[in-house]
Amino acid sequence: xxxxxxxxxxxxxxxxxxxxxxxxxxxxxxxxxxxxxxxxxxxxxxxxxxxxxxxxxxxxxxxxxxxxxxxxxxxxxx
Amino acid sequence: xxxxxxxxxxxxxxxxxxxxxxxxxxxxxxxxxxxxxxxxxxxxxxxxxxxxxxxxxxxxxxxxxxxxxxxxxxxxxxxxxxxxxxxxxxxxxxxxxxxxxxxxxxxxxxxxxxxxxxxxxxxxxxxxxxxxxxxxxxxxxxxxxxxxxxxxxxxxxxxxxxxxxxxxxxxxxxxxxxxxxxxxxxxxxxxxxxxxxxxxxxxxxxxxxxxxxxxxxxxxxxxxxxxxxxxxxxxxxxxxxxxxxxxxxxxxxxxxxxxxxxxxxxxxxxxxxxxxxxxxxxxxxxxxxxxxxxxxxxxxxxxxxxxxxxxxxxxxxxxxxxxxxxxxxxxxxxxxxxxxxxxxxxxx
Amino acid sequence: xxxxxxxxxxxxxxxxxxxxxxxxxxxxxxxxxxxxxxxxxxxxxxxxxxxxxxxxxxxxxxxxxxxxxxxxxxxxxxxxxxxxxxxxxxxxxxxxxxxxxxxxxxxxxxxxxxxxxxxxxxxxxxxxxxxxxxxxxxxxxxxxxxxxxxxxxxxxxxxxxxxxxxxxxxxxxxxxxxxxxxxxxxxxxxxxxxxxxxxxxxxxxxxxxxxxxxxxxxxxxxxxxxxxxxxxxxxxxxxxxxxxxxxxxxxxxxxxxxxxxxxxxxxxxxxxxxxxxxxxxxxxxxxxxxxxxxxxxxxxxxxxxxxxxxxxxxxxxxxxxxxxxxxxxxxxxxxxxxxxxxxxxxxxxxxxxxxxxxxxxxxxxxxxxxxxxxxxxxx
Numbered sequence: 001x002x003x004x005x006x007x008x009x010x011x012x013x014x015x016x017x018x019x020x021x022x023x024x025x026x027x028x029x030x031x032x033x034x035x036x037x038x039x040x041x042x043x044x045x046x047x048x049x050x051x052x053x054x055x056x057x058x059x060x061x062x063x064x065x066x067x068x069x070x071x072x073x074x075x076x077x078x
Numbered sequence: 079x080x081x082x083x084x085x086x087x088x089x090x091x092x093x094x095x096x097x098x099x100x101x102x103x104x105x106x107x108x109x110x111x112x113x114x115x116x117x118x119x120x121x122x123x124x125x126x127x128x129x130x131x132x133x134x135x136x137x138x139x140x141x142x143x144x145x146x147x148x149x150x151x152x153x154x155x156x157x158x159x160x161x162x163x164x165x166x167x168x169x170x171x172x173x174x175x176x177x178x179x180x181x182x183x184x185x186x187x188x189x190x191x192x193x194x195x196x197x198x199x200x201x202x203x204x205x206x207x208x209x210x211x212x213x214x215x216x217x218x219x220x221x222x223x224x225x226x227x228x229x230x231x232x233x234x235x236x237x238x239x240x241x242x243x244x245x246x247x248x249x250x251x252x253x254x255x256x257x258x259x260x261x262x263x264x265x266x267x268x269x270x271x272x273x274x275x276x277x278x279x280x281x282x283x284x285x286x287x288x289x290x291x292x293x294x295x296x297x298x299x300x301x302x303x304x305x306x307x308x309x310x311x312x313x314x315x316x317x318x319x320x321x322x323x324x325x326x327x328x329x330x331x332x333x334x335x336x337x338x339x340x341x342x343x344x345x346x347x348x349x350x351x352x353x354x355x356x357x358x359x360x361x362x363x364x365x366x367x368x369x370x371x372x373x374x375x376x377x378x379x380x381x382x383x384x385x386x387x388x389x390x391x392x393x394x395x396x397x398x399x400x401x402x403x404x405x406x407x408x409x410x411x412x413x414x415x416x417x418x419x420x421x422x423x424x425x426x
Numbered sequence: 427x428x429x430x431x432x433x434x435x436x437x438x439x440x441x442x443x444x445x446x447x448x449x450x451x452x453x454x455x456x457x458x459x460x461x462x463x464x465x466x467x468x469x470x471x472x473x474x475x476x477x478x479x480x481x482x483x484x485x486x487x488x489x490x491x492x493x494x495x496x497x498x499x500x501x502x503x504x505x506x507x508x509x510x511x512x513x514x515x516x517x518x519x520x521x522x523x524x525x526x527x528x529x530x531x532x533x534x535x536x537x538x539x540x541x542x543x544x545x546x547x548x549x550x551x552x553x554x555x556x557x558x559x560x561x562x563x564x565x566x567x568x569x570x571x572x573x574x575x576x577x578x579x580x581x582x583x584x585x586x587x588x589x590x591x592x593x594x595x596x597x598x599x600x601x602x603x604x605x606x607x608x609x610x611x612x613x614x615x616x617x618x619x620x621x622x623x624x625x626x627x628x629x630x631x632x633x634x635x636x637x638x639x640x641x642x643x644x645x646x647x648x649x650x651x652x653x654x655x656x657x658x659x660x661x662x663x664x665x666x667x668x669x670x671x672x673x674x675x676x677x678x679x680x681x682x683x684x685x686x687x688x689x690x691x692x693x694x695x696x697x698x699x700x701x702x703x704x705x706x707x708x709x710x711x712x713x714x715x716x717x718x719x720x721x722x723x724x725x726x727x728x729x730x731x732x733x734x735x736x737x738x739x740x741x742x743x744x745x746x747x748x749x750x751x752x753x754x755x756x757x758x759x760x761x762x763x764x765x766x767x768x769x770x771x772x773x774x775x776x777x778x779x780x781x782x783x784x785x786x787x788x789x790x791x792x793x794x795x796x797x798x799x800x801x802x803x804x805x
Contacts (some may be wrong), residue, residue, distance in 0.1 A: 003351050003464060004571065004629045004655065006429040006685075023345025023427040030548065033574050033694045042429060044632055044685050047517070048546030049575045051694065052632040052685050059429055059684040066438050066658055335436075345427055401797045408657050409436045409443075410473020412794035418773035 004046035006054050009039050020045060089113045094193040101187065101221030114197060115217060118204035123215035131215035133180060136239045143170035144235040150228050152199065155269045156284030159232055160203035162360060165289045166311070167236040168210055172291035173307040173363065175246040175298050176238030181207065183217040183234050188227030196230065203232075210289040212236070238291075243302050250305040251326035255394040256372035258365045260293065260379055261286070261387035263315050264343040267357030271350060283342050288361030293384040297365065300378035306366040309359065316355035316414045318364050319402045329397020332414070335407040336391045356417050366394060429684070433656030434472075442661045443477035450668055455481040457620040458667055459757055461604060462627035463490030463785035464655060470794035472657040482664065485757035486787035488603055489627055491568045491596075492519045493755070493779040493786040494710040497743040499596055500525040503565045506594065507539035510736055512561040514541045514594075515550035520567060523782045526743055547579040554583070554591035563732045564593045571629040573597045573721065574694035577701040580723065580730050592732035595722050598708065600630050601638045602719035606710075608646045610756050621757060623667040625660065626652035628682055635690030639678045647676040654682035701727055709742060711779045712755040751778035754787050761788040762799050768792060 007020035009031070016032040020043065027048075031037050034050045043050035089109060099106035116124045123131040147163045164181065171178040183203070187196065207214050265286040272283065290309065298304060306326075310318040315337070323330055339354050347354045361384065367375050372390055379385030395403075402414040450456065460466060466486045469475065475484065488494050500523050507514045514531070521532040521543065535541040540560075544550050547564060554562035566576045576593060583591045604624065626639055631652045639650045649670035653663030663681045670677060680686050701724060708720030723731040732738065745751060749771070750764035761767050761780065771777040773789050780788035 004632075005348055005427075008428070022349060023430075024342040025345040025349060027349065030575075030578070032578055033691060033697070035693060044629065046571055046629060047575055048548060049578070051571065051574070051629065052691050054429060055684050062654075062659075062662075062681070062684055063432055066442060066662055341427075348427065348430070399797065399800055403797060406471070406473050407436050408434060408472040408474070409439050410476040412471060412473045413797045415793050418793075 004044050004051065006042050007045050009037055009041050009043060009050075011039060012037075018050070020050075089193065091193045091197045095189075096187045096191040096193065096196065096221055097189055098221050098223075101219060107219060111219065114200055115219075118200045119207065119214045120204070121213045121215060123213070129216070131180065131182075133215070136179070138242060139240045141171050141174040141176040141238045141240055142235065143167055143174075144233065145170060146231060146233045148228060148231050149270070151270075151273050152195065152229050154273055154285055156266075157287040157360075158199050158202050159230065160199035160201075161206035162285075162287050163232040163234045164203050164206040164210065164212070164214075165287050165360060167234040168212055168289040168291055169309045169363070171236045171238035172289075172294040173246070173309060174238070174240055175244040175294065175304065175307065176240045177295065178210070178212045178236050178238040178291050181212055181214045181234055181236045183214050183232060185217065185219045186227055186231040186233075187219065187221045188229055189221055189224040191227075191229050199230065206289065210291065212289075212291075241298065244298055244304075246304055246307050248306050248308065248322050248325040249327075251322050251328050251366045251394045252305070253328055253394050253396040254369050255305060255366050256369050256375075256390055257319070257330060257332060257392045257394065258367070258372065258376060258379065258388060258390050259315065259337065260290070260363045260365070260385045261361075262338045262340045262343065263310070263359055263362060264339055264347060264354035264357040266360040267314070267352075268343050268346045270358075271352075272346070283340070283346065286359060286361035288384055290361065290363055290384060293363070293379065293382045296378050296382050296385075297375060301367050301371040301375045303371060304365055304367045304375070307363055309363045311360060312358050313417050314354070314356040314358055315364065316353070316402070317417055319414065320400075320416050322364075322366065323397075323400040323402055326394070327400065329395045329400055330392060330402045331395050331405065332392030332402065333405045336389050338387050338389050355414055369393070430656065433654065433658045435658065438658055439477060439661060442658065442665060446482065446661070446665050446668060447479045449665070449672065450479050450481055451672060452481070455483060455620070456668055456671060457483050457485055457622045458625060458664060459485040459487045459607075459621050459623075460625040460653075460660070461487040461489040461600065462625075462630065463493065463783065464628065465625055465653065465660060466490070466787060466790050467785040468655065468657055468660060470790035473794070474657055474660060475795070477661070478664065482668070485621065486754070486790075487607065487624075487757065488710070488713060488755040489569065489600065489630075490783050490785050491572075491598060492523060492783035493751075494598065494603075494712060495520070495523065495567060495596060495779070496709045496711045496740070497523075497525050497745075498709075498740040500531065501529075501743065502738050502740055503563075503594060504529055504531060504534045504539065504541075506563050506732065506736060506738075507541050508534060510561060511540070512563045512736075513553060513557060514539070514563050514565055515544045515553055516541065516565040517545075517567065518543045519783055520565065522776075524776060547575045548582075551579045551582060551588075551591065554588055555586070558590055560590060562591050564591070565596070566593050567596045569598055569600050569627070569630050570633045570698075573698050573702070574633060574691070577697045580701050580727055581697070583730055584727065592730050592735050593723065594732040594738070595702070597702065597721040598710070599719050599721070600627060600634070601641070602716055603710070603713070604642055606713055606716045606719070607756055608642065608648070621648065622671055623649040623651070625663050625667070626650050626678075628653060628655040628659070628685075631682065631686045631690065633691050633694050636678050636680050636686055636688050637690075643676045643678050649676050649679070651679045652682050652686055654685070700724075709740075711745070712752040714752075745779075746777045749778035751780045751788075754780050761791040762796075764788070768796060
């Protein structure tokens with residue numbers, strides 16, 4: 001049961017909600033499962049709830065890993 | 079002695095509601111027709127007050143098309159059931175390559191429906207009809223009991239004339255032909271979804287409802303050999319392509335990266351677990367033409383206000399299974415199958 | 427869309443694919459199970475198989491909560507609406523699942539049952555608040571991703587002292603299912619199914635963390651790579667599994683580091699532990715009874731448990747004899763191996779669980795990939 005998306009928190013709506021933005025679409029969701037979220041943070045959203053914060057540094061590292069994996073291929077392979 | 083003319087209270091469009099007398103055939107109905115419909119649509123046919131409209135039959139082949147509109151909500155960002163009805167039938171007629179001439183409109187009203195809303199809808203219809211240059215020349219009104227309708231249902235029928243030399247039909251696609259779309263897909267369906275109960279967004283997505291006969295005229299002029307035209311309404315681009323494939327006995331290969339989709343529509347579809355390929359459009363068309371004419375057709379479309387976002391998205395291929403295949407922007411291949419039932423939002 | 431588009435880049439995909447091709451050994455094959463239905467869907471939707479070498483085979487797992495929901499439980503949900511006149515709130519995914527007597531939730535709705543589609547558990551709570559004179563039941567399904575929201579609304583219901591709100595709980599657990607597959611005779615004893623490694627679910631893992639998978643890697647000596655939801659994540663995870671298998675390692679690796687940590691979401695986990703407890707056993711469609719694989723409400727929250735309030739008993743309902751879903755869910759057979767696939771059993775008229783949800787192995791293959799079963803001449 002997995003359909004979840006990374007979205008940016010644009011506004012906090014106390015006590016437990018917030019407004020997120022994904023590609024220009026905004027929705028009000030619950031932030032109750034991820035305490036300490038601030039506007040500007042990215043969260044993973046599933047059925048109207050934020051499940052976890054997204055770590056931008058790790059995201060960059062993962063993208064770099066893809067590039068590294070494929071860079072070897074560019075010089076290596078066929 | 080001069081007789082005092084009977085005082086007739088005007089219809090109360092501010093606070094009044096539809097009741098059973100408005101469909102009863104008597105004075106109340108006549109008054110509603112005169113003060114609302116005839117006044118809004120304002121043309122010589124309705125002014126005559128007959129149950130029919132007389133017109134000369136132009137030379138050539140004629141096209142007739144009909145649609146029933148049951149959309150809910152009745153009013154949505156970018157339009158309403160009224161202008162949707164006008165655009166929808168004009169487009170069906172235009173998809174034969176025809177010039178639309180006249181429209182007829184039937185209304186089924188639910189008892190209790192606010193007249194203020196009805197007035198807004200009818201005036202929107204009238205504006206759409208005027209802008210398109212296609213008059214609503216005759217109509218009908220009925221009223222059903224409360225609970226038996228959704229506010230208002232509208233059925234529109236349109237007639238048009240097809241210029242000589244134009245043969246456009248869903249069964250004419252041939253391997254090698256180019257497939258074009260006139261602009262971004264998914265706008266209308268997402269605009270509607272944004273209002274449905276339980277799904278709320280604050281977006282700037284507007285329905286793309288529009289009359290396309292002007293665009294079609296320009297296209298047919300540039301490329302008279304157009305094979306197929308259709309507007310991808312319910313079921314979206316995916317369904318229309320499958321229809322063409324089945325009717326023509328061919329397959330198709332399209333490219334995801336070439337299909338225009340607005341970023342916000344994409345994002346909204348992601349949220350809802352919908353596939354933009356199957357989301358309804360009300361102001362776009364799909365065209366299939368011989369490969370040597372594709373560039374010229376594209377240029378003609380892009381030069382027209384309703385075709386600014388036009389793109390060539392793929393070609394017709396030989397395939398006994400009639401699959402619509404798609405090269406994903408990711409690089410792999412999948413098919414774009416017929417839609418199963420009605421597309422419901424997914425969460426997993 | 428940031429953090430989405432970059433992970434779908436086609437050019438990068440081709441390059442990772444080239445890397446996978448370069449590193450797979452020609453003298454062996456790699457059988458990798460993607461457990462999560464979302465991954466099954468992504469693999470089909472993006473045509474990832476086209477980018478993989480022939481000796482890397484993806485086996486679809488049972489991580490589709492709709493697919494593994496027994497027919498009897500859907501019958502129960504329908505009965506809540508038709509016999510108890512409750513408003514049954516459900517996610518859209520369950521609406522079309524065929525149940526007994528030719529019914530489904532959507533068909534029952536067409537006959538007048540008050541069944542409402544909700545996007546979120548909180549919508550169900552809202553409906554209960556707006557309809558104090560009616561019983562409102564939330565049909566809760568899903569793996570660990572979806573369970574915390576249900577826990578939240580149960581707690582909110584208690585805080586609001588709602589008298590008319592209950593949850594029909596069908597939440598199931600990922601690690602239990604994986605164990606069950608690895609313990610199945612075909613895998614353990616008979617060696618019929620080669621399962622070399624697992625792609626771990628994305629969003630389940632944001633909640634439970636990477637730690638629970640360490641047991642499989644250790645006990646069954648199979649590598650697990652937790653992968654993000656986007657196609658590049660899946661491809662990178664495949665590469666990482668290939669590397670582990672080549673090196674003879676059996677570790678838990680995390681590709682989805684931007685959202686998954688070793689411990690997951692502690693807030694969510696403790697909330698779930700407060701509201702739910704393990705059932706000793708639960709029937710999974712296609713897998714039979716699986717021990718300690720599902721949750722029910724704790725006694726402290728009994729007043730919100732639909733099974734207790736409505737005294738629900740679930741009748742086991744057998745699947746159609748022609749249905750091969752059980753074998754398919756365990757990775758023993760493929761959709762095309764099933765005689766009913768594509769003929770009697772289609773997404774329009776699904777016979778078995780693998781066809782009912784768009785991420786079931788059969789539905790995904792039918793919708794996106796069945797053109798590969800026949801010879802199609804491309805232009």
